[in-house]
Amino acid sequence: MLQEESDLSLMIAQIVQKLKGSNLYSQLERQAWASLQRPEIKLESLKEDIKEFFKISGWEKKLQNAVYSELSVFPLPSHPAAPPEHLKEPLVYMRKAQGSWEKRILKSLNSMCTELSIPLARKRPVGEQKELLNKWNEMGTDEPDLSLFRPVYAPKDFLEVLINLRNPNYENGDSLSFRTHLGLIQVPLKVKDIPELKECFVELGLNTGQLGIDDSTQVPPELFENEHVRIGQKVLAEQDSAAAQQYIRQGSPTALRAELWALILNISSEPEDVLYYEQLKTNVIQHDLLVDSLIYKDVKLTASNDDYYFVFEDYLYQVLLCFSRDTSVLSHFAYNSASPPKSYIRGKLGLEEYAVFYPPNGVIPFHGFSMYVAPLCFLYHEPSKLYQIFREMYVRFFFRLHSISSHPSGIVSLCLLFETLLQTYLPQLFYHLREIGAQPLRISFKWMVRAFSGYLATDQLLLLWDRILGYNSLEILAVLAAAVFAFRAVNLMEVTSLAAAEAVLADLSTLKVMPLLQIFLFATVT
């Protein structure tokens, strides 16, 4: 009891500390001062009256949302004496693996830089700055020569690293036993099984209405859809983050989605935010980074070639170029097992005073990175809002998909969850694929790393991301991956090679996500 209490007070203290530095705090202060002029505020009961005022005017709600937001992002309470690395990642071997992976990436980046004799960063001449400013809304028309650039790494390189992860304390032994992992991931992390997932994702059950199932044209809207939309509008009117998060577990109506996501992520477009974005834009104009070329290349290779996202090409540049200069992103490294790469001013290698984070936001883009942003363009059209939403999505969820950690939503756990689900509930399929050299994870890895962006139809993807936000977890990606295999099991049983298996699973654009998830979790005989 005492431990819990001290944990709680520790958490409260930390949240208060965090919020004190935020914009909201100064706003509340201002509001409190302004409220003194109101007749209902009396000196004798100052504290209660101001609290009452906050409640009525909706400021308490805003504070509640901010606290809730912090709680969602805040790592699980740990021992007060734990060093900060434990907040990033408690397991030593994972930290080491992440460290060496980062070294490799940085080496690759540096060697590309030396090979091409391009500086990591340079100031743009004034003429170039003007040109870029004019072209800001149509950077997609630029055709710079990117043939010499290669993406720093691709998801399959990352997969190889994960496959080689080993816990030095864990003796696998050479002989097969019931403890042997038959999949690619060989680390013993705790993952949920279907009964636990059923409990966790209870709102996806067969008896609960879902958008993505109960709003199809054959179902009369009076049964579920109309009521659901009405509740959604109410949630938005109340501006309650926690309620929105609960609501969205059943899916978000198309018209309300943009606002609901903003509410859940606690994004409100204040003038300061727009100003901040403009500042980032100025940084882009003034300085050219090597990473920019990587971003250009990635957008041209992936999003521009996509049948649906090609339209949003310009927005992608506007978001990603600013993102790489945003130093506020550095704060998420407190709970990310990754650390921002450091670079040194020319000639001062090793001297800490001359170290800078590179890129400024500490995130090196990889092949397919721009696909995290593309679906958001569907919902947000104002660049600074789009930017804020993406940044928040990244520091809450997406970073976990390409860093090595033991977190239940981390990519390692997702891979293990996927393999375990398949092995446990579709053993024949799993065994068959393994025998023909088509380990299932080799196919599903790229889906999960991209959170299925670019593989599913956009409306289905958005329904899936609704649930990611609703459950504040990425585990649903692994469940969906397993559900897709289950759905195509009959065809997969007939293939005899990895290439053929890839072909069966090449096109997911016709899949309906929610029925697949529902059937896999709630309607399969276990």
Next chain:
Amino acid sequence: MSRPKNQNYKGHGLSKGKEREQGAPIRFKTALMNTLMDVLRHRPGWVEVKDEGEWDFYWCDVSWLRENFDHTYMEEHVRISHFRNHYELTRKNYMVKNLKRFRKQLEREAGKLEAAKCDFFPKTFELPSEYHLFVEEFRKNPGITWIMKPVARSQGKGIFLFRRLKDIMDWRKDTRNSDDQKDDIPVENYVAQRYIENPYLIGGRKFDLRVYVLVMSYIPLRAWLYRDGFARFSNTRFTLNSIDDQYVHLTNVAVQKTSPDYHPKKGSKWMLQRFRQYLASKHGPQAVETLFRDMDNIFIKSLQSVQKVIISDKHCFELYGYDILIDQDLKPWLLEVNASPSLTASSQEDYELKTCLLEDTLHVVDMEARLTGREKRVGGFDLMWNDGPVSREEGPPDLSGMGNFVTNTHLGM
């Protein structure tokens, strides 16, 4: 002068004077070597006839029609894919004339409000015949942009934008000069149309919508609307600064294909479903519903305007490709109607759409006599107009004017 023989030439053709027996193979003929050929070849019970053979079904092109329709005798069951004088609807100058006439008639019969429903066509003038009227309108609205389109060409050929009368003075001089040299070639008729300067943009790009309407007869008017279609994007960002840049303003794939930005893999098309979802997430379902109702109105009014003019031969049916432009106020405008919409596929997705479109067209044409005639939906086609509005609800339509009459269309759904 002997008529040149080619594979389209039917000659003094008569289909042999017997009624087609039920169950006998259906003989089809077409000149097109694309999706249509695939669909026809795969249809069970249909066989291709070559050259001079008799046919029960002919997907012809308009030039053959022009030359041969009038002296081709067709049995009762025979079907052909065009109406004799479809150009009343598909040639821009005729369509404008018919629409204007229809509008006047509506105003007389039903009042200004009803006539205003015909205002989906940007102000257009035939040149050179209406040149003076055009100049009057031009002077009333200085500084706006106009677009000049040749009446009978397609795929974006010959189109240009202008803002000053000087620009067309020069053009007029050029065409006059060329007339002096080549007497055989007639002066091409052009229309000058008010250019829509505030198109709805997605990702900074202009687009138009291609929608398919199948007309089985004009008297009575029976028209079907296909649920699928697509939005065609221009590859470059929209700006009014460069009216000379064809690639910015003309969204036909034929034009876009020649743009230096064109990447064939992209296809630059969105399926209508995707478009509808995008709009709904931006403007809400109600606004989208209104937009699509307005588009239904365009299809029906345009067909009604030529109903009395087109020779409604029972052998004829026609699949039209409507080009619609949406402006920033979510108002749809009719750009043109195509009698021979492109059936070549630009991507796998496109191929599937056109295959299904053509298969369903053949289902509606119903050479196999399988339909009862009471269907409101056949495949992807919804019966939009059956000598009167068709309601989504069951039972007789509520024509009292109030209430929840919802047209039986599901475009993009």
